[in-house]
Amino acid sequence: MRTLAELLGLSPPLGNPAPPPPFANWALSSGAGAPYLPPPWTPDLNDLSAPASRRAPDFATGGILGPHLAAHAAEANGLGGILGPVAGMFGSPPGPTTTPESDALAVSFGKWPSEFGSANSTDTPFGLNQNVNLPWVPQEFSSPQVRETTEPPTPRTIMRGTDDSPQNYTSSGFSEPPPLGNNGTGTSLSPEYPWLQPDATIEKRAGYRDFGGFHGSNDAPDRFASGLIDPALATFDRGSNDNAALMRTLYDGMTPTASVNNSANAILSAAQNASQLQTTGLPTDLAPTQRAQFFPLDLVNYHETPFGTLNAAAGQDQNDFRPHVRLDFPGTVNSPGQKAQYGRFEQSYERETYLPPGQIQLAQYVHPSAITGVPKIDSTSQLLADTLKDTADALGRVAPRGIPANLFGIQVHVDFARRIKALDLPGIGIKGVEQSFSLGGLKDYGIAGTIRTDVYLKDRSGRPIAIYDVKTGNAKLSPARVEELREAVGVPNIPVFELRLDDLTAWPR
Amino acid sequence: MSISRRTLTLVQRALPSLCLCNSILVIPPTQRILRAFEFERTPYKGQFYLWRVVMPLYRPTEGVLLNYSDRLARGELLQLSKDDPAEAVAAVTKLISDDLPALAKIRDPIDFFHHISWMIGNDMPSVLLDLALTYYKIDRLAEMRETVDRLIVKLDEFYAWQISGRIPKTQRSRRQRAWERQQRALQHTRERLRIAEDLSAALKSDPSVIAKMTEAWERRNIEQFNLARTMHSSASVPAEQ
Numbered sequence: 001m002r003t004l005a006e007l008l009g010l011s012p013p014l015g016n017p018a019p020p021p022p023f024a025n026w027a028l029s030s031g032a033g034a035p036y037l038p039p040p041w042t043p044d045l046n047d048l049s050a051p052a053s054r055r056a057p058d059f060a061t062g063g064i065l066g067p068h069l070a071a072h073a074a075e076a077n078g079l080g081g082i083l084g085p086v087a088g089m090f091g092s093p094p095g096p097t098t099t100p101e102s103d104a105l106a107v108s109f110g111k112w113p114s115e116f117g118s119a120n121s122t123d124t125p126f127g128l129n130q131n132v133n134l135p136w137v138p139q140e141f142s143s144p145q146v147r148e149t150t151e152p153p154t155p156r157t158i159m160r161g162t163d164d165s166p167q168n169y170t171s172s173g174f175s176e177p178p179p180l181g182n183n184g185t186g187t188s189l190s191p192e193y194p195w196l197q198p199d200a201t202i203e204k205r206a207g208y209r210d211f212g213g214f215h216g217s218n219d220a221p222d223r224f225a226s227g228l229i230d231p232a233l234a235t236f237d238r239g240s241n242d243n244a245a246l247m248r249t250l251y252d253g254m255t256p257t258a259s260v261n262n263s264a265n266a267i268l269s270a271a272q273n274a275s276q277l278q279t280t281g282l283p284t285d286l287a288p289t290q291r292a293q294f295f296p297l298d299l300v301n302y303h304e305t306p307f308g309t310l311n312a313a314a315g316q317d318q319n320d321f322r323p324h325v326r327l328d329f330p331g332t333v334n335s336p337g338q339k340a341q342y343g344r345f346e347q348s349y350e351r352e353t354y355l356p357p358g359q360i361q362l363a364q365y366v367h368p369s370a371i372t373g374v375p376k377i378d379s380t381s382q383l384l385a386d387t388l389k390d391t392a393d394a395l396g397r398v399a400p401r402g403i404p405a406n407l408f409g410i411q412v413h414v415d416f417a418r419r420i421k422a423l424d425l426p427g428i429g430i431k432g433v434e435q436s437f438s439l440g441g442l443k444d445y446g447i448a449g450t451i452r453t454d455v456y457l458k459d460r461s462g463r464p465i466a467i468y469d470v471k472t473g474n475a476k477l478s479p480a481r482v483e484e485l486r487e488a489v490g491v492p493n494i495p496v497f498e499l500r501l502d503d504l505t506a507w508p509r
Numbered sequence: 510m511s512i513s514r515r516t517l518t519l520v521q522r523a524l525p526s527l528c529l530c531n532s533i534l535v536i537p538p539t540q541r542i543l544r545a546f547e548f549e550r551t552p553y554k555g556q557f558y559l560w561r562v563v564m565p566l567y568r569p570t571e572g573v574l575l576n577y578s579d580r581l582a583r584g585e586l587l588q589l590s591k592d593d594p595a596e597a598v599a600a601v602t603k604l605i606s607d608d609l610p611a612l613a614k615i616r617d618p619i620d621f622f623h624h625i626s627w628m629i630g631n632d633m634p635s636v637l638l639d640l641a642l643t644y645y646k647i648d649r650l651a652e653m654r655e656t657v658d659r660l661i662v663k664l665d666e667f668y669a670w671q672i673s674g675r676i677p678k679t680q681r682s683r684r685q686r687a688w689e690r691q692q693r694a695l696q697h698t699r700e701r702l703r704i705a706e707d708l709s710a711a712l713k714s715d716p717s718v719i720a721k722m723t724e725a726w727e728r729r730n731i732e733q734f735n736l737a738r739t740m741h742s743s744a745s746v747p748a749e750q
Contacts, residue, residue, distance in 0.1 A: 410552070440635045
């Protein structure tokens with residue numbers, strides 16, 4: 001297997017052998033061995049030995065941010081941006097659209113020193129994002145990786161055509177990521193939930209220890225509690241830099257592993273296919289339960305964009321690179337033509353008005369219509385959604401294979417009730433869980449005419465002020481059932497919320 | 510014999526001062542307030558909640574009302590076993606004996622009023638009715654009058670809401686169970702409304718009528734819960750001072 005450097009005729013610096021790219025099969029799927037030819041209107045630009053015009057952070061290797069910032073950065077350091085190394089020979093552009101040293105986003109782009117062929121290569125795959133544009137994930141600020149100008153510029157690789165890449169990841173000599181393991185609290189669930197893998201654990205959310213602020217995830221890894229919801233972010237914890245795992249996940253069916261052990265970085269055992277994780281019901285942070293489809297429709301024709309647009313003034317739309325890449329989450333995709341999160345996914349050459357992210361709900365989420373304006377109710381809704389996520393982490397969101405759906409639903413209710421009782425939330429306590437009502441009073445379960453609530457919230461005088469009902473699978477809280485609940489509790493128009501396990505959302509009913 | 514009743518029978522043998530009446534373990538003597546322990550069934554086989562029951566007997570009711578009761582064992586489900594009940598019986602006996610002094614302190618309507626005083630402001634009709642009758646029992650008629658007026662308003666509102674959501678005739682056959690439940694609820698509300706209006710009228714004319722009403726309800730509840738032998742029991746549990 002030849003490396004990209006070999007394919008492009010580049011020699012590794014300082015005699016270090018260039019490790020093969022982890023996804024070597026993807027690169028140069030057509031015309032392997034043929035060096036990149038500049039467009040006919042860019043004569044004499046294939047001189048790769050020409051020095052860069054200025055020092056700039058090495059954005060070219062840049063993480064998962066994709067060719068947009070790579071182009072942006074490459075434009076800044078004179079490498080031609082999205083046009084590849086040849087375009088760097090145009091000379092200095094009118095000016096970088098941003099100052100690299102002050103641009104946190106751009107600086108973080110160069111967080112991983114994955115120089116192609118360098119000696120300090122890590123298991124982070126380099127060069128991937130030069131081909132495949134992934135949604136922008138906010139990265140932690142990191143020190144800039146300034147590349148010496150004497151080093152050869154990182155070649156750009158090109159992927160042509162549709163996705164014909166192998167679906168199973170095969171290691172190409174890189175260190176394997178550690179297998180999935182339990183680095184949590186050691187509360188093994190296997191005795192209670194035999195269908196789980198032995199090392200699945202209940203995730204301890206540290207925030208609950210600080211209950212009272214109603215922000216249970218304050219101290220916990222900030223994955224979903226705040227910030228915008230990003231379709232790619234949900235696959236990994238914020239700050240996850242493991243591009244290899246991300247790419248493998250994308251190509252193996254968008255199955256995350258970060259929440260399994262609550263680690264900061266997503267890890268994926270190479271021996272364990274992501275699709276296996278889904279079928280075995282391991283915890284997942286993704287709402288879609290179907291395999292995602294990845295369509296690198298056309299990543300090649302960068303040079304077909306007129307050059308003038310690249311050199312337009314900063315902040316202009318012409319500087320936005322919009323590759324023909326689309327991510328489809330079955331059942332939850334952005335509708336055709338709709339702009340996606342942060343403008344990173346969009347159909348090419350279509351600009352539409354910004355729509356707030358919200359089409360894909362991948363985290364515990366209280367629907368805006370479920371916001372009542374009553375702080376006690378709203379904060380409890382969020383806490384219950386958080387708790388339901390813990391249940392989902394432990395049991396999964398869908399019934400594992402071989403487990404009847406009704407049995408899974410019972411298991412979810414038992415686990416959820418146990419967690420709520422353990423939290424002893426104000427207004428719920430231990431009496432507000434699995435409580436039956438009839439004719440406006442609390443009654444024993446099973447008496448004729450009684451209706452059981454999963455959780456009810458009461459005010460300081462003990463009056464019910466909200467009812468929560470957990471639903472798994474396709475079950476829905478019907479309007480008739482809502483009326484029955486209200487009648488049994490004896491409080492007309494009491495808010496009734498449906499806590500849905502499959503997408504971890506709270507909806508008003 | 511059900512597993513819960515069998516367990517309570519064994520617990521009663523361990524705690525002979527308690528009386529097993531139907532399926533509840535009652536603390537004698539009963540003086541207008543039911544103080545008991547009972548198991549609540551759950552959808553989970555063999556698993557029960559253990560309740561500390563406090564309920565006034567001077568109110569109309571069709572069953573044990575848990576509005577003023579609490580779950581023991583921090584609300585955990587208790588696994589009862591028919592085959593090997595000893596362990597469960599020991600655990601339940603300990604839970605009950607630990608909780609006994611606190612429950613034994615609630616003897617009469619005044620104790621019950623203190624027990625539910627934190628719920629003043631709760632405008633659920635059932636709570637308002639209990640509060641109003643308790644005010645009567647402790648001779649606070651002004652508060653009772655105010656509470657009864659509020660009860661009538663709330664019942665009127667609730668009844669209007671119930672009527673507005675009544676299942677139409679065309680759907681009655683399709684939603685028979687829901688319709689029956691709704692009819693039962695409507696009937697219940699109408700009855701409560703009638704009681705509230707009777708109380709209001711009695712307060713204006715002759716409050717002693719209320720005493721007869723409450724005694725009638727008390728007799729019916731004693732019969733309903735089979736509490737007769739706990740009314741004048743010589744075996745009483747001393748309250749913790």
